[in-house]
Amino acid sequence: MTIEELEQIAKSVHQENAKYDYEVYVCMDLACASQGASALRDALVKAAEASGKKVLIRKTGCMGPCSSGPLVRVDPDETLYARAKDKDAQAIVSSLGGTPVPKLQCDLNEHFDKQVRVVLENAGHIDPEKIDDYISRDGYKALLTALSEMTPNGVIHRITESGLRGRGGGGYPTGLKWATVSKASGEVKYVVCNGDEGDPGAFMDRSVMEGDPHRVIEGMAIAAYAVGASKGFIYVRAEYPVAVARLTTALREARRRGLLGNNICNTTFNFDIEIRLGAGAFVCGEETALIASIEGRRGMPKPRPPYPAVSGLWGKPTLINNVETYANVAPIVRNGGKWFFNMGSERSKGTKVFALTGRIANTGLIEVPLGIKLWEIIDVIGGGVPGGHKLKAIQTGGPSGGCIPADMLTLGVSYDALMAAGSIMGSGGMIVMDDTSCMVNVARFFVEFCMTESCGKCIPCRAGTAQMYTLLTRICEGTASMNDLELLVDLCGTVRETSLCGLGQTAPNPVLSTLKYFKNEYIEHIVHKRCPAGVCNMAGAGAVETTSVEVPA
Amino acid sequence: MSAFTPPPLPSDDKRWKIVNGTMRKNGFARHALIETLHTVQSSFGYLDDDAIRFVALSLRVPLSQAYGVATFYHYFSLKPPGEHTMTLCTGTACYIKGTDKLVSSAEQRLGLKAGQTTKDGKISLMTARCVGACSRAPVVICDGEVAGEVTNEQMIAQLERWAVE
Numbered sequence: 001m002t003i004e005e006l007e008q009i010a011k012s013v014h015q016e017n018a019k020y021d022y023e024v025y026v027c028m029d030l031a032c033a034s035q036g037a038s039a040l041r042d043a044l045v046k047a048a049e050a051s052g053k054k055v056l057i058r059k060t061g062c063m064g065p066c067s068s069g070p071l072v073r074v075d076p077d078e079t080l081y082a083r084a085k086d087k088d089a090q091a092i093v094s095s096l097g098g099t100p101v102p103k104l105q106c107d108l109n110e111h112f113d114k115q116v117r118v119v120l121e122n123a124g125h126i127d128p129e130k131i132d133d134y135i136s137r138d139g140y141k142a143l144l145t146a147l148s149e150m151t152p153n154g155v156i157h158r159i160t161e162s163g164l165r166g167r168g169g170g171g172y173p174t175g176l177k178w179a180t181v182s183k184a185s186g187e188v189k190y191v192v193c194n195g196d197e198g199d200p201g202a203f204m205d206r207s208v209m210e211g212d213p214h215r216v217i218e219g220m221a222i223a224a225y226a227v228g229a230s231k232g233f234i235y236v237r238a239e240y241p242v243a244v245a246r247l248t249t250a251l252r253e254a255r256r257r258g259l260l261g262n263n264i265c266n267t268t269f270n271f272d273i274e275i276r277l278g279a280g281a282f283v284c285g286e287e288t289a290l291i292a293s294i295e296g297r298r299g300m301p302k303p304r305p306p307y308p309a310v311s312g313l314w315g316k317p318t319l320i321n322n323v324e325t326y327a328n329v330a331p332i333v334r335n336g337g338k339w340f341f342n343m344g345s346e347r348s349k350g351t352k353v354f355a356l357t358g359r360i361a362n363t364g365l366i367e368v369p370l371g372i373k374l375w376e377i378i379d380v381i382g383g384g385v386p387g388g389h390k391l392k393a394i395q396t397g398g399p400s401g402g403c404i405p406a407d408m409l410t411l412g413v414s415y416d417a418l419m420a421a422g423s424i425m426g427s428g429g430m431i432v433m434d435d436t437s438c439m440v441n442v443a444r445f446f447v448e449f450c451m452t453e454s455c456g457k458c459i460p461c462r463a464g465t466a467q468m469y470t471l472l473t474r475i476c477e478g479t480a481s482m483n484d485l486e487l488l489v490d491l492c493g494t495v496r497e498t499s500l501c502g503l504g505q506t507a508p509n510p511v512l513s514t515l516k517y518f519k520n521e522y523i524e525h526i527v528h529k530r531c532p533a534g535v536c537n538m539a540g541a542g543a544v545e546t547t548s549v550e551v552p553a
Numbered sequence: 554m555s556a557f558t559p560p561p562l563p564s565d566d567k568r569w570k571i572v573n574g575t576m577r578k579n580g581f582a583r584h585a586l587i588e589t590l591h592t593v594q595s596s597f598g599y600l601d602d603d604a605i606r607f608v609a610l611s612l613r614v615p616l617s618q619a620y621g622v623a624t625f626y627h628y629f630s631l632k633p634p635g636e637h638t639m640t641l642c643t644g645t646a647c648y649i650k651g652t653d654k655l656v657s658s659a660e661q662r663l664g665l666k667a668g669q670t671t672k673d674g675k676i677s678l679m680t681a682r683c684v685g686a687c688s689r690a691p692v693v694i695c696d697g698e699v700a701g702e703v704t705n706e707q708m709i710a711q712l713e714r715w716a717v718e
């Protein structure tokens with residue numbers, strides 16, 4: 001495969017598409033599929049055939065605003081239809097060439113205007129099971145350019161120059177990581193993609209793997225060329241069967257086109273990828289645990305150093321990046337490091353994909369330039385909190401993150417700002433909570449998660465999270481004393497300072513951040529035996545009768 | 554020392570051939586343990602002692618390690634599933650939208666705890682740590698079909714339908 005051949009493929013796809021007057025894209029991602037997107041697509045195909053119009057019906061990955069699904073986009077007009085059902089297929093097809101169907105139209109302009117799409121540039125535009133669709137949108141061009149025109153060091157330099165930081169949540173400079181693996185001694189090196197999206201409430205990586213699998217493969221191949229690896233692994237959660245199927249298809253297609261395998265693009269570069277399935281263990285998102293799992297063992301972390309960059313998979317230098325990090329690689333190589341560097345905030349460059357969920361009008365997948373203010377995400381893109389409720393907090397970073405209170409909406413979203421606020425960027429889950437959520441209960445939810453997901457190797461995490469859970473349960477049940485709260489804070493410090501891996505070190509974050517901003521809720525539970533949000537069941541507490549008990553209006 | 558010969562298949566059940574196929578594809582390498590257990594679970598629905606023993610012997614992995622892996626990962630089940638499985642997602646978005654109430658309501662209706670199967674073997678009630686359909690929380694998976702924004706009434710109605718089948 002050469003660049004000319006790539007361009008030839010792209011050209012033939014465009015020629016094929018030009019035969020049709022209209023292109024109708026149906027989002028088939030999990031959220032839309034669970035609302036009848038496949039029946040809709042079948043109905044559209046049927047209606048299109050019956051109409052005699054030249055219509056191409058295409059299935060695509062996630063378009064973004066899942067709460068308005070099933071979504072349909074009609075090109076060339078770029079009309080977006082929301083909540084389309086199979087019975088609407090006839091109306092959609094009939095309207096082609098005329099005025100759009102009014103009842104299906106949606107006003108999501110504000111939702112999209114604030115977004116910048118880099119990772120999701122193809123989402124909603126290509127059929128994820130067709131490699132030619134990807135190629136027609138400049139796919140694999142970056143890989144072939146790198147192979148034919150750039151040295152491995154040149155590629156690393158470009159990534160470093162872009163300022164890209166690890167999108168799994170840690171925020172480690174990607175270029176630096178690549179340079180370390182590249183310099184590590186050894187003939188055999190590995191490239192690993194961390195697709196073990198264990199953070200409950202996040203689905204960015206699933207959407208990328210399902211909606212644009214070739215982007216991940218291309219990013220990995222470029223990384224392999226840069227660091228000198230010839231073998232890669234994608235570690236995917238078994239809970240994502242569609243992602244596994246799409247990646248399997250994509251790998252097969254890439255091999256068929258000669259974009260994986262031996263002597264790629266007539267060079268001496270050989271590279272292939274295998275898929276490895278996770279089996280439901282949150283700790284496997286930690287890189288040394290992930291390595292153990294790929295080796296077929298229990299996913300238990302090891303002390304670092306040595307870092308995987310020096311001694312990873314089977315003791316060889318191993319580059320581990322997250323799905324979204326790899327997804328950023330091809331556009332950076334294509335457009336240059338400066339292009340990426342110019343987006344984002346001072347120390348957090350580029351864009352970030354977030355899964356916006358919880359108590360918010362427009363739930364779904366968004367991609368925003370870093371540095372964007374929280375209120376822009378919540379009020380403009382998200383459309384605010386529905387049902388007349390009041391925004392209380394925004395949770396980021398999952399079980400390792402924290403809650404940011406509603407009065408900090410002017411905060412710019414970046415690695416450093418979120419860290420300073422007591423939370424973390426995390427992999428990109430953003431869960432909105434309103435006045436119906438009890439922050440103590442939320443903290444308990446996350447601590448319970450960490451307790452059950454603790455691998456049990458080190459005591460602070462294994463026993464500490466269990467004790468934290470007991471204390472939080474006591475608070476939620478109204479049987480705790482102020483001494484318990486003190487003990488909880490003390491324990492949080494111990495678990496954070498002494499745990500072996502990130503899971504334990506960050507497990508206290510949800511507790512500490514809610515204590516920082518919502519201490520009054522803890523006090524209410526302990527002193528007044530009362531849950532302000534009405535979530536916790538205080539039946540066993542012998543609730544203190546006070547006049548302050550709220551009576552529902 | 555003679556070359557390693559893998560143990561014979563436990564029975565003439567054709568599904569063992571599928572399991573063996575996964576191991577052969579990986580050259581009977583030890584790192585194929587998790588892959589192979591996945592194949593066993595997708596073929597048989599769960600991992601029993603015979604299966605774990607067979608896989609361990611075939612891959613020359615100590616029984617303790619195979620059992621350790623099988624019990625470490627939540628995805629593997631050591632008990633046969635019911636005829637129907639209802640999985641409630643308990644990820645953060647679903648929690649915020651009240652999954653805990655759905656779980657206790659389903660537990661009450663079936664008279665069991667999440668993770669168990671009814672005595673007649675008809676319905677298993679499971680929980681999942683996030684299936685990635687967070688935008689449609691709360692999410693319930695009925696025999697592999699993902700349903701979003703599920704109400705308690707809808708969930709109970711589904712359980713009733715299965716119960717009278």
